[in-house]
Amino acid sequence: MVNVTYNYQNNNINEVAITGHANFSQLGNDIVCAAVSAIVIGALNALDQMESKTIKVINNISGLVKIKVIIINNDNQVILKTMLWQLKTISAQYKKYLKIKEV
Secondary structure, eight states: EEEEEEEEEEEEEEEEEEEEOOSSSSSTTOOOOOOOHHHHHHHHHHHHHHHHHTEEEETTSOOOEEEEEOOHHHHHHHHHHHHHHHHHHHHOOTTTTEEEEEE
C-alpha cells in the first residue's frame, strides 16, 4: 500500500511524505503505482521549476519521498493541494492500495 501523509501548520501544508508500494499488480503493470508516481513526479517538477528555494525534497531508494516546505507561499500551497486532490481521486477508486492521511 502507498501511504501519503500531509502535515499542516496553521492550515498550510508544511510537509508531505509518500512511502510504500501499491502492489495492485505485477511490476510494470501496476496502474495505481504508475498513477501515484506520475502525480508526485509532476508536482515535484512544478515545485522544482517554480519553488525550488521554498522546499526541500528527500528521496531515497527505499521508496520514501518527503517534501518539506521551508517557506510557505501561495504557489507551493497550490501545487501541493493539487497533488492532494489528484491523489484523493485515485484513492477513491483504489482504497486498498492508496491511503491518505491529513494531520
